[in-house]
Amino acid sequence: MRSCCNMRGFLAFTVLRLVSKRGMSGEAIRKELEIRRGSKPSPGTIYPVLKSLSESGWIRETGNGRKEKKYAITPLGRRVLGEATRKFVAMFCDMKEDFEKARSR
Amino acid sequence: MRSCCNMRGFLAFTVLRLVSKRGMSGEAIRKELEIRRGSKPSPGTIYPVLKSLSESGWIRETGNGRKEKKYAITPLGRRVLGEATRKFVAMFCDMKEDFEKARSR
């Protein structure tokens, strides 16, 4: 059975939210998204998003030598995320109960 | 300042949720969406969505003569919506607090 929504357009938002909680690498993000949505975004999906968020100045690499690159949210990113979250909640204002009912992880 | 998400892909989902609460016409839906997201979707946006949802068998016209056409969700639509809502909540599982903080309408 087909679905009535495909999450298209919310990947950048979700990635920004993830990074805002704790520094994360591209791979860590892919793994978290696999859990949340059931499928792992391809590298060709996730790295362009990280690049785009970086170029917007919303996230930046945290220079822990090299290893896995980790990203953190910037102050500007935090403002943008706050505003987007506000809009998101306004758009889906009737979903409060659905979130409350859900068993949180 | 640009936004990090554009709600793209969630219009059908949102319309289905609206219709699931109470019978609504295309115009009523446009007005509700204007409130929620700040801009009113154009007719060229909303009527194709209603058509598509109808063709999927997820909503149907409720035959009150003609007047403003009203739509209601079907049992199949309710199943699809339930599943989509479950996925939605899983995807945005960390947003519970944002919804709680928000003043509800």
Add this chain to the structure above:
DNA sequence: TTAAATTTATCGGTTATGCGATATTTATGA
């Protein structure tokens, strides 16, 4: 040191969402 594995990077292509413009139908009211 070298090979394998992991992570990051890039690019083109497909897909479909939402809009603008426009036309048609239906309702309202003078």
Add this chain to the structure above:
DNA sequence: TCATAAATATCGCATAACCGATAAATTTAA
């Protein structure tokens, strides 16, 4: 009845999101 307004319908288009494939860089381990 007729004119105006409101609601619905359709079509093509621009946009961009995401994926697949592939390659490069970095880390790990043998």
